[in-house]
Amino acid sequence: MKIVKTGIAGTLESSDVMITVRSNSGKGIEIHLQSIVEKQFGKQIRLVVDSFLKTLSVDDAVVQINDRGALDCTIEARLAAALYRGADRTDYDWEKI
Amino acid sequence: MTENELGRMIPKKIDHIGKLLPFEGAYAHTPLVKKEKGNRSLPKLNKLVDSIESVIVKSELKDGMTISFHHHFRNGDKILPMVMEVIAGMGIKDLTIAASSLTGAHNCLIQHIKNGVVKRLITSGIRGDLAEEISNGLMDIPVLFHSHGGRARGLETGQIKIDVAFLGVPSSDVYGNANGYTGKSACGSLGYARVDAKYADKVVLITDNIVEYPNTPFSIHQDQVDSIVVVDSVGDPEGITTGATRITKNPRDLLLAQLVSEVVVSSGYFENGFSIQTGSGGASVATTRFLREYMENRDIRARWALGGISGPMVKLHEDGFINRLLDVQSFDSEAIRSIGENRYHSEIDASYYASPLNKGCAVNKLNVVILSALEIDTSFNVNVITGSDGIIRGASGGHSDTAIGSGLSIIVAPLIRGRTATVIDSVKTVITPGSTIDVLVTDRGIAVNPRREEIKERLIKSGLPVYSIEDLKNKAEKIVGKPEPIKFKQKIVGLVEYRDGTIIDVIRQVQD
Amino acid sequence: MAKLRRTMLYVPGSNAGMVKDAHIYRSDSVMFDLEDSISVNEKDSARFLVFKALKTLDYEGIETVVRINSIESGFGVEDIKAMVRAKPDVIRLPKTEKADDIHEVEALIEEEEKKVGHPAGTIRLMAAIESPLGVINAYSIATSSRRLIGIAIGAEDYVTAMKTSRSEEGFEVLFARSQIVNAARAAGIYALDTVYSDLNNEEGFIKEITLIKQMGFDGKSIITPRQIAPVHKIFTPTAKEILFAQKVIEGIKEAEANKSGVIAVEGKMVDKPIVERAERIIELAKASGVLNMDEER
Numbered sequence: 001m002k003i004v005k006t007g008i009a010g011t012l013e014s015s016d017v018m019i020t021v022r023s024n025s026g027k028g029i030e031i032h033l034q035s036i037v038e039k040q041f042g043k044q045i046r047l048v049v050d051s052f053l054k055t056l057s058v059d060d061a062v063v064q065i066n067d068r069g070a071l072d073c074t075i076e077a078r079l080a081a082a083l084y085r086g087a088d089r090t091d092y093d094w095e096k097i
Numbered sequence: 098m099t100e101n102e103l104g105r106m107i108p109k110k111i112d113h114i115g116k117l118l119p120f121e122g123a124y125a126h127t128p129l130v131k132k133e134k135g136n137r138s139l140p141k142l143n144k145l146v147d148s149i150e151s152v153i154v155k156s157e158l159k160d161g162m163t164i165s166f167h168h169h170f171r172n173g174d175k176i177l178p179m180v181m182e183v184i185a186g187m188g189i190k191d192l193t194i195a196a197s198s199l200t201g202a203h204n205c206l207i208q209h210i211k212n213g214v215v216k217r218l219i220t221s222g223i224r225g226d227l228a229e230e231i232s233n234g235l236m237d238i239p240v241l242f243h244s245h246g247g248r249a250r251g252l253e254t255g256q257i258k259i260d261v262a263f264l265g266v267p268s269s270d271v272y273g274n275a276n277g278y279t280g281k282s283a284c285g286s287l288g289y290a291r292v293d294a295k296y297a298d299k300v301v302l303i304t305d306n307i308v309e310y311p312n313t314p315f316s317i318h319q320d321q322v323d324s325i326v327v328v329d330s331v332g333d334p335e336g337i338t339t340g341a342t343r344i345t346k347n348p349r350d351l352l353l354a355q356l357v358s359e360v361v362v363s364s365g366y367f368e369n370g371f372s373i374q375t376g377s378g379g380a381s382v383a384t385t386r387f388l389r390e391y392m393e394n395r396d397i398r399a400r401w402a403l404g405g406i407s408g409p410m411v412k413l414h415e416d417g418f419i420n421r422l423l424d425v426q427s428f429d430s431e432a433i434r435s436i437g438e439n440r441y442h443s444e445i446d447a448s449y450y451a452s453p454l455n456k457g458c459a460v461n462k463l464n465v466v467i468l469s470a471l472e473i474d475t476s477f478n479v480n481v482i483t484g485s486d487g488i489i490r491g492a493s494g495g496h497s498d499t500a501i502g503s504g505l506s507i508i509v510a511p512l513i514r515g516r517t518a519t520v521i522d523s524v525k526t527v528i529t530p531g532s533t534i535d536v537l538v539t540d541r542g543i544a545v546n547p548r549r550e551e552i553k554e555r556l557i558k559s560g561l562p563v564y565s566i567e568d569l570k571n572k573a574e575k576i577v578g579k580p581e582p583i584k585f586k587q588k589i590v591g592l593v594e595y596r597d598g599t600i601i602d603v604i605r606q607v608q609d
Numbered sequence: 610m611a612k613l614r615r616t617m618l619y620v621p622g623s624n625a626g627m628v629k630d631a632h633i634y635r636s637d638s639v640m641f642d643l644e645d646s647i648s649v650n651e652k653d654s655a656r657f658l659v660f661k662a663l664k665t666l667d668y669e670g671i672e673t674v675v676r677i678n679s680i681e682s683g684f685g686v687e688d689i690k691a692m693v694r695a696k697p698d699v700i701r702l703p704k705t706e707k708a709d710d711i712h713e714v715e716a717l718i719e720e721e722e723k724k725v726g727h728p729a730g731t732i733r734l735m736a737a738i739e740s741p742l743g744v745i746n747a748y749s750i751a752t753s754s755r756r757l758i759g760i761a762i763g764a765e766d767y768v769t770a771m772k773t774s775r776s777e778e779g780f781e782v783l784f785a786r787s788q789i790v791n792a793a794r795a796a797g798i799y800a801l802d803t804v805y806s807d808l809n810n811e812e813g814f815i816k817e818i819t820l821i822k823q824m825g826f827d828g829k830s831i832i833t834p835r836q837i838a839p840v841h842k843i844f845t846p847t848a849k850e851i852l853f854a855q856k857v858i859e860g861i862k863e864a865e866a867n868k869s870g871v872i873a874v875e876g877k878m879v880d881k882p883i884v885e886r887a888e889r890i891i892e893l894a895k896a897s898g899v900l901n902m903d904e905e906r
Contacts, residue, residue, distance in 0.1 A: 009654045015515050015626035037516050039486050040580035069515025072578060073665035074625045074658065081654035090653075092687065094694045095725075097660065348834035352634055355838070540633045560898055576629075576666070 003061045007086025010070075010078035017070035019078045021086040022062040029053055029060070035067035048072050052079050055096050061086070143271035146324045149183045149303070153261075155324060156299045158184070161191045162260040165297060167290035168198040168221075169265075169277060169426065173336025176265035176303055178205045179328065185214045193217040195257050197248060197289035197447070198492050201225040202336060210235055219257060221245060222482065222492020231590055232488040234606040240591045242482065242604075244528075245289065245425070246451025246458065246498035247596040252296040253452060256598060262297035264290045265331040266317065269304040273322025274315035277427070277444075278437035280306035282332045285427020285436050286406075287316040291446035294321040305331045316444055342407040342429040344386050345379035349511060349540055354383035356538050356561070357467055357509050362391045363559035364536075364552050366464050366505045373419075374403040374466045374499055375410065377428050380509050381467045385409040392418050403450070403459050405495070406442070411435040414442060423459055425450040425495075451498035453596045460495070460502025468496055470510045470537075472524040475566050477531030477546050479508060480524035482593070485517040487583040487607045489591065493528050497596050501533040505552070512539035518573035518580075520544075520566060525583065526593060527602040537566060544569050584608040613637045613896045614759065614799050615828035615844045616837050617674060621646040622655035628662045631671075634834035638672035643688055644679075644703050652684045656691050663695035673697040674735065679704050680713060689714065693721035698733060699758060704766065705736040706743045708753035715754050730756055735801075739763035740770050744785045747792035759799030761830060762789045777813055779820065790825045802829040805836070818843045845897040846890045854887035854894075 003023040010018040024030055031049055033042060049063060052075075063079070070078070080097050084090065098106045101119035110116050124132050131142050146152040158164065164184075166177045177196070182205070184192070190213050198221040199206070207230050209215045218240045223231060231240060243251060251257035266275035267282045277287040282305055294300050294317040302317065302325045311319075345351065357380065361367055373388075375381040386409065392398065401421035402410050408431030413419045415435070422442040427433045435442045451460045460466075471491060472480040479500075482491045500506040510519045519539065535552060537544045544566035545553035557563050564572070584607075591604030618636035620627045622643045631639040641659045643652065659675060675697045677688035692700055702714055711734065722729050734756040738744055744767070751760050764782045768774055773781045786802065793800035802821040805814050818840050821829060829840055846854070857879055860872045872879050894900035 009657075011625070013624070013626060015629055017625075037485070037580070039583055041516060041578065043581060044578055069517065070625060071516060071576065071629060071665075073661040074629070077657040077661040078625075078654065080657045080661075084653065090687075092691070094660070094691055097657065346835070348634060349630070351835065540630075 001056050001058050001083060001087045001089070003058065003083070003086040004088050005086055007082040007084070009081035009085060012066060012068055014068050015070055015074070017065060017067040017075050017078050019066075019075075019082040020064040021079075021082045022064075023086070024060045024062045027060055029058070030062045032062070032064045033067070034065065036069055037067070044072070045075060048075055049079060052076050053083075056080070056083055056093070058083060144273055144322060144325045145271055146326050149180055149326055149328070150187065152301050152324045152326050153180075153183060153187060153189075156261045156301060158189060158261050160189055163193040163195055163258060165259045165262040165293045166194065166196045167264060167287070167293065168196060168200055169284040169287055169290060170202070170282070170332035170337050171284075172201045173282075173333035174200060174202040174265070175330060175332050176263060177203055180263045180303070181205060181209050181214065185209055185212065190214055191216045193219065195219040195248075195259055197221060197245070197293075198494070199223045199227065203227055207235065217241075219243065219248075221248065221494055223489055224491070228489040232483075232604070232607050233609075234586070234588055234590060236590065239589045239603070241594055242493050242591055243594045244451065244493045244497045244596045245447050245495045246453055246460065247493075247594055247598065248289075249292050249446070249448035249450070249452035250454045250596065250598065252292050253448065253454060254598075259293060259297035261299040261301060262290075262293040263301050263303060264293060264317065266290070266302050266304045267331065268306045268308050268312055269302050269325055270308055270310040270312040271325065272310055273300075273302055273317070273319040273325060274310070274312040275302055275304065275317040275322075276312060276315050278433055279308065279312075280304075282306070282330065282334060282337060283433050284332070284337050285433035286424045286444045288425030288444060288446045288450060291316055292448055294318075295446075299323045301326065303328055303331060305329060338429045338433065340429065341431045342377075342382055342409060344383050344409060347379055350379035350383055352540050353380035353509050353511070353538060355387050356540075356543065357381075357384045357507055358387035358391060359559065359561055360507060360536055360538055360543065360556060361388060361465055361505070363555050363561065364465075364505055365555055367391070367395075367397060369397055370400045371397070371464045372401045372403065372462065373399055374405065374463055374503070376467060376469050377405055377407060378469045378509075381469065382407055382409055384467055385413055389413060389418060403463055403499075406432040406435075408432060411439075411442070414439065423450075451495055451502070451596070453498070458498075458502070460499045463499060463503040465505045465507065466499040466503040467507050467509055468500060468529075470508045470519060472519060472521055473508055473510070473534070473537055473566075474521055474524045474531070475570055477534040477537070477566065478524050478527045479529040479531070479534060480526045481528050482591075483526045483604060485525075485580070485583075487525055487585060489604060493593070497529040497533070500529045501596075505535050506533060507536045507538060508534055509538045512541040512569060512573050513577055516577045518570070518577050520570045520573050522570065526604050528593060530595075530601065537569070539569060541572060542569050611892050611896060612672070613828070613893075614672075614801065616840050617801060617828065617830045618834065618837065619646070619804070619830060619832045622659040622675075623647050623651050625658060628658055629666065632668040634837055635671070636831065636834070636837050637828065638674050638699070639668065640674040640676055640701060640830065641697070642676045643684070644676050652678065656684075656688060660691045660695045663692075663697055672699065674699040674701050676701040676703060676737075680710075680717075685714070686717060689717045690721055693718055693727070693732060694725055696727070696732065699735050700732055701735040701737060701761070703737050703763070704739050704743070705750055705760075706740055707746050708749045711736060711750060711753040711757065715756060718756075732756065733758045735759050735761060737761045737763045738785075738789060739766040741767070744788050747788050748795055751792040751796035751798055757796075757798055759801055759827070760789055760793050761801035762786060762803045764803035777816075779817065786821070786824055786826075794825065799827045800825065802826045804830045804832050806832060808833060808835070811839070815839055815843070841897070844893070845899055846894045850890050851894050851900060854890040857884060857887035858891065
């Protein structure tokens with residue numbers, strides 16, 4: 001999936017996360033993480049994001065994460081929304097998401 | 098034989114009594130008694146000193162001494178910042194501050210610690226930026242954290258020796274009779290300040306409200322007070338209380354409150370004449386609403402409530418559901434009003450409340466207490482002082498005192514907060530040992546300490562959702578995942594003293 | 610034991626915190642909303658959030674319902690694709706006007722179920738009736754599909770279409786309520802009442818619950834966990850009702866054993882409807898947890 005524009009999803013409410021994806025053509029994945037539970041879950045969040053990007057075959061993107069204590073499933077949901085918005089596509093692959 | 102001032106012959110010594118001191122005149126040994134008897138136009142005898150600076154000079158405060166403050170003005174306190182600024186200006190160094198607790202109003206201490214004015218803190222808790230700085234290694238000597246009962250014990254045994262107590266009071270007369278419920282800065286009970294007034298070498302009252310002598314009823318009295326300073330304002334009313342406590346509308350807190358009251362009602366402790374203490378948290382305060390319904394329906398009345406009193410508890414008292422209130426700290430405007438108005442809403446001091454070594458403290462006679470927790474582990478040990486990131490952000494308060502004193506100690510907390518689990522394998526800092534905790538109530542299930550099998554059976558029989566604490570821990574972990582352990586440095590930044598004076602845990606500096 | 614549907618708690622599908630905690634309040638069902646509470650710009654993100662939550666989180670046996678968007682809105686087809694894979698217990702359709710609305714959705718669900726290999730009919734349906742035409746067609750809607758477990762009235766849109774507004778007494782929805790509960794009973798499915806949105810009027814809320822229970826509804830959609838307790842309280846049989854029901858059932862058993870004809874309990878003639886009512890009370894009491902199996906006489 002190719003990111004063609006800025007895609008934003010999520011909120012800054014407690015238990016949620018705001019994710020912004022931007023195009024990064026040919027330059028791979030760049031993850032910027034800011035989290036209220038960074039010390040406890042920083043690694044895990046990066047892992048979840050990384051593996052979800054692979055699942056949706058996103059090779060190049062800048063992913064900015066502002067996490068307010070979201071669960072993994074919330075992070076994936078927000079990331080999916082941001083990615084599809086950023087890719088300007090609506091042919092959702094429900095088997096992979 | 099010696100001739101005394103009146104010319105009478107007095108023996109120097111009498112067998113079985115000893116040496117006798119001859120009378121030397123009515124005013125010779127009583128410096129505070131006025132000599133101008135009968136002169137009505139003279140200024141009234143008083144202990145007023147014109148400024149904070151003069152009173153500090155008069156108190157003979159020196160480098161390395163211990164001074165104390167109370168936290169009845171909570172986030173509105175102006176006394177500590179005001180006094181510390183003057184002390185710093187006078188160049189006094191290396192002081193120990195023994196405060197009943199420190200709040201968000203005390204961030205000025207960061208500067209005073211950095212400048213060497215303050216070298217040690219003894220307190221129930223620390224919050225805000227000061228707490229964060231201390232967790233990051235601000236001080237060379239670890240902070241000593243005590244419980245409210247533990248502090249009273251420390252003062253009584255001489256472990257904590259206060260040289261000068263600076264006590265803000267909402268009202269005082271010129272001779273040092275003070276109470277907490279009159280004046281624009283009213284804070285209600287002065288329970289924590291009263292032990293300082295009793296045990297400190299020098300007692301300085303600071304007030305913004307001088308009233309006519311005698312200021313009865315009084316909490317701190319003239320025989321304890323050295324000096325009085327009048328200032329414009331001792332505290333910001335907005336910070337002292339946030340008005341009348343309203344029962345929360347937060348659905349999670351209401352759910353927790355409903356469950357807690359069902360636990361109390363089913364526990365076997367809900368009978369005529371019972372006693373209870375609730376905390377100041379939303380869920381804890383809201384239990385009063387649900388308990389009231391049960392008290393009404395089953396015609397049960399409580400004999401007394403202890404604490405930390407707030408409006409909803411006052412309402413139960415005024416409506417006849419609780420006969421007596423024992424109040425060491427008044428949480429809101431309603432409690433402040435009530436302690437001034439209600440004959441059986443009594444002010445108690447920290448020792449009466451919870452000192453483990455006096456001849457009998459109130460927590461010993463408590464039936465039920467409802468307490469909060471930042472973390473609780475599978476051995477029921479409770480942490481109320483360090484957050485999930487390892488940083489200090491709370492206070493020991495009366496937690497460990499009431500937990501051991503009460504017949505039924507209930508911890509109430511959500512199972513998870515955001516992505517942080519409350520029930521974990523091992524708490525970061527133990528404040529209250531699990532052997533004194535009986536029941537944990539969360540929004541996703543209840544756990545009973547195995548040593549209280551009979552309570553567990555009663556709760557199950559009432560249809561309450563009872564799990565093992567390991568089950569609750571696993572449940573939480575399944576939802577949020579397994580966190581990485583927080584990394585600490587070797588340096589100890591805090592010592593946690595149990596109420597008996599032994600050290601129950603240490604707090605280390607966090608790694609960045 | 611009959612499934613209770615006294616309370617169906619609305620949870621906006623866009624709110625991560627609420628979606629995570631929806632079941633802790635123990636309403637009989639939780640309903641994740643993708644429709645009216647979600648703005649057009651957030652339809653996709655809410656769908657993703659509810660999808661991931663249903664696939665990941667354990668709702669501990671609480672019935673999960675998803676209110677999808679209508680097919681006409683342009684979001685409904687994608688909602689169905691996602692939800693068939695996320696597998697809530699029930700999909701709730703908004704603004705149903707005729708049996709064909711149900712047939713259309715059912716066909717889409719079946720198609721997706723085939724694709725993912727779920728046995729047809731796994732997901733149940735509920736239909737909300739929110740217009741005068743829907744009310745007229747209540748019975749044909751109620752009998753339109755074997756998947757249908759209940760019909761609900763949505764009063765806000767209905768009263769607007771009726772050129773009136775909601776009142777405390779509720780005369781304006783009396784016909785619709787009656788028609789819907791009657792259709793549901795005729796079809797043998799559940800009847801659910803509309804939301805009560807004046808959160809500060811506790812007295813009015815209790816009046817409304819009492820009314821709809823008396824009309825025969827099984828329960829109500831609710832908009833905050835605070836509304837759960839009052840509904841459950843009113844729908845739970847009283848000790849007196851339970852005792853009477855137990856006596857009726859005992860009396861009937863005795864009468865059958867003795868082959869005697871007519872019986873009376875507390876001076877009232879017991880006939881077939883009274884027995885049926887007694888059986889329902891016992892069932893409701895058991896389901897509400899106020900009557901233990903071993904306490905049964």
